Amino acid sequence: MMSPHSPAKPQTDYDAIVVGAGFAGLYMLHKLREIGLSARVFETGSDVGGTWFWNRYPGARCDVYSMEYSYSFDEQLQQEWVWTERYPAQPEILKYIEHVADRFDLRRDIQFDTRVTAAHFDEETGIWLVKTEDGTTVTACYCIMASGALSASRKPDFEGLDDFGGTWYHTGQWPHDPVDFTGQRVAVIGTGSSGIQVTPMVAQQAANLTVFQRTPNFSIPAWNYPLSNAEQENWKRQAAHHRATAKASKSGALYQYSQRSALEVSDEERQGEFDARWSHGGANFTHAFNDLFKNKAANDLAADYVRRKISEIVQNKDIAAKLTPTDHAIGTKRICVDTDYYATFNRANVALVDARATPIQRITKEGIETTDDFYPVDSIVFATGYDAVTGALTRIDIRGRAGKSLKDKWSDGPKTYLGIMVAGFPNLFTLTGPGSPSILTNVVMSIEQHVEWVGNCLIHMAREELQLIEADQQAEDEWVEHVREVANGTLHVHADSWYMGANIPGKPRVMLPYVGGLGVYTRICDEVAAEGYRGFIQSKTA
Numbered sequence: 001m002m003s004p005h006s007p008a009k010p011q012t013d014y015d016a017i018v019v020g021a022g023f024a025g026l027y028m029l030h031k032l033r034e035i036g037l038s039a040r041v042f043e044t045g046s047d048v049g050g051t052w053f054w055n056r057y058p059g060a061r062c063d064v065y066s067m068e069y070s071y072s073f074d075e076q077l078q079q080e081w082v083w084t085e086r087y088p089a090q091p092e093i094l095k096y097i098e099h100v101a102d103r104f105d106l107r108r109d110i111q112f113d114t115r116v117t118a119a120h121f122d123e124e125t126g127i128w129l130v131k132t133e134d135g136t137t138v139t140a141c142y143c144i145m146a147s148g149a150l151s152a153s154r155k156p157d158f159e160g161l162d163d164f165g166g167t168w169y170h171t172g173q174w175p176h177d178p179v180d181f182t183g184q185r186v187a188v189i190g191t192g193s194s195g196i197q198v199t200p201m202v203a204q205q206a207a208n209l210t211v212f213q214r215t216p217n218f219s220i221p222a223w224n225y226p227l228s229n230a231e232q233e234n235w236k237r238q239a240a241h242h243r244a245t246a247k248a249s250k251s252g253a254l255y256q257y258s259q260r261s262a263l264e265v266s267d268e269e270r271q272g273e274f275d276a277r278w279s280h281g282g283a284n285f286t287h288a289f290n291d292l293f294k295n296k297a298a299n300d301l302a303a304d305y306v307r308r309k310i311s312e313i314v315q316n317k318d319i320a321a322k323l324t325p326t327d328h329a330i331g332t333k334r335i336c337v338d339t340d341y342y343a344t345f346n347r348a349n350v351a352l353v354d355a356r357a358t359p360i361q362r363i364t365k366e367g368i369e370t371t372d373d374f375y376p377v378d379s380i381v382f383a384t385g386y387d388a389v390t391g392a393l394t395r396i397d398i399r400g401r402a403g404k405s406l407k408d409k410w411s412d413g414p415k416t417y418l419g420i421m422v423a424g425f426p427n428l429f430t431l432t433g434p435g436s437p438s439i440l441t442n443v444v445m446s447i448e449q450h451v452e453w454v455g456n457c458l459i460h461m462a463r464e465e466l467q468l469i470e471a472d473q474q475a476e477d478e479w480v481e482h483v484r485e486v487a488n489g490t491l492h493v494h495a496d497s498w499y500m501g502a503n504i505p506g507k508p509r510v511m512l513p514y515v516g517g518l519g520v521y522t523r524i525c526d527e528v529a530a531e532g533y534r535g536f537i538q539s540k541t542a
């Protein structure tokens with residue numbers, strides 16, 4: 001605990017403004033209260049939840065186990081909450097987040113239905129002026145961005161969409177009332193994690209469904225199941241151990257990380273390992289050997305295994321061939337986890353269009369026109385993804401010293417120190433920002449690490465009577481170079497993925513998250529703090 005009014009602090013409306021009330025913003029608010037700071041959270045949505053507030057599409061489900069995709073900071077919360085399935089569905093995650101908001105009485109400091117449009121640093125006073133859509137400006141010492149890595153949804157600018165006579169949806173902005181596709185002709189555009197989840201669900205309702213696929217993706221079955229009390233209680237008994245193991249791991253999750261190369265084992269052993277991982281389900285598959293992300297020959301063996309599975313599941317040979325990924329190494333685009341995705345293409349009411357061979361030209365009043373055909377539809381589901389990691393930040397007019405905008409600073413790729421602060425932007429924190437492990441991990445663990453690091457940093461500032469903390473330019477340059485170097489040692493950099501910014505026309509081609517792993521990253525952050533916040537400029541006055 002510290003005094004909320006350390007002598008270094010100027011007069012402001014709040015000590016801290018937090019942008020976003022998802023997993024990150026809620027824990028940040030709780031942490032700020034705990035250390036005695038006043039805070040206001042601004043949230044665009046009408047309630048808490050962030051990603052899980054918006055992604056209400058049928059089939060929306062997390063691909064990290066429910067027991068792990070939850071906060072660990074409060075033991076009672078962790079012990080009391082009961083999950084019902086191995087992988088939690090969106091309504092259950094949202095219910096959990098709402099429960100957390102109630103339990104810690106968080107809503108009273110959150111202003112909903114409020115979009116932040118600008119955040120400007122005033123060099124003279126050393127405070128942040130944060131502006132919301134209704135024109136209000138509030139001031140704070142600290143501006144903490146908890147705006148999410150996958151929150152700036154992206155609907156490609158298809159010509160003619162405004163003329164479409166039916167209804168269209170984006171998976172990331174799904175209506176609150178359930179959508180009924182019964183009897184309809186429906187198109188799903190996009191076959192990433194969202195498209196792969198929504199497709200089997202829509203197929204069960206629609207009269208016919210046409211999936212427009214530009215790039216086939218690798219997907220591993222989830223084999224979701226109801227969690228038994230015994231499994232859950234057993235996990236909870238060992239929660240402390242499980243959480244510590246997850247936090248020290250590469251992905252912040254309890255995968256079985258193999259120590260063997262795929263190239264050093266016999267064909268039988270390799271087959272056995274892949275079979276076991278496939279039957280187990282989920283992203284654990286990509287950890288079957290320790291070189292799948294680094295060595296193309298090793299990766300090809302895993303990719304070929306999944307390709308064979310697709311050809312076994314999908315009955316029509318032409319459709320199976322179209323669904324088979326060939327242009328990227330498995331895992332270098334985010335691996336998908338599905339329930340019945342490939343098998344859905346065996347249904348008589350489902351068709352697949354290769355939107356790379358015959359791209360979508362325009363949308364008309366009646367449907368979708370490709371270069372060689374026309375598809376009449378009543379509804380379109382855009383599962384076309386996000387301006388990931390940086391989009392939610394650059395859509396806000398954030399300005400640091402000398403009025404320099406973050407968007408301009410990042411015009412040739414995001415630059416941060418540790419993914420959490422930016423040179424020239426004092427007292428601005430970016431939770432799970434670019435250059436941190438964020439969405440390459442079980443993001444709740446990454447969020448907890450960031451929130452706790454920021455909390456300790458603010459305690460340090462109060463103790464030292466500091467007004468400002470800011471990434472040093474050289475430290476930032478070195479971190480950016482380190483992030484680049486680690487990424488270049490992996491196959492990730494060869495894929496046209498959203499990790500690489502490749503899904504947004506004109507976005508610089510940079511590996512956005514830090515690939516070094518959560519455990520390694522946490523150690524680096526802890527060392528930096530232990531060395532008196534090495535690489536940060538700290539000042540007592542503005």
Ligand code: N01
Pocket residue numbers: 061062063064150156171189190191192193194195197212213214215334337355360383384385386439498503
């Ligand atoms: O988005 P995506 P997402 N014409 O960017 C296609 C997390 N998540 O919402 O690959 C035709 O992955 C695009 O094609 P291409 C998870 O981290 C997790 O599915 O660019 N198609 C691609 O197929 C995930 O990775 C969960 O060639 C067009 C698709 O749209 C991240 O969110 C569930 C197109 C976009 O795929 C984003 O996933 C859901 C065009 N003009 C999401 N433009 C779970 O936990 C784009 N596409 C399970």
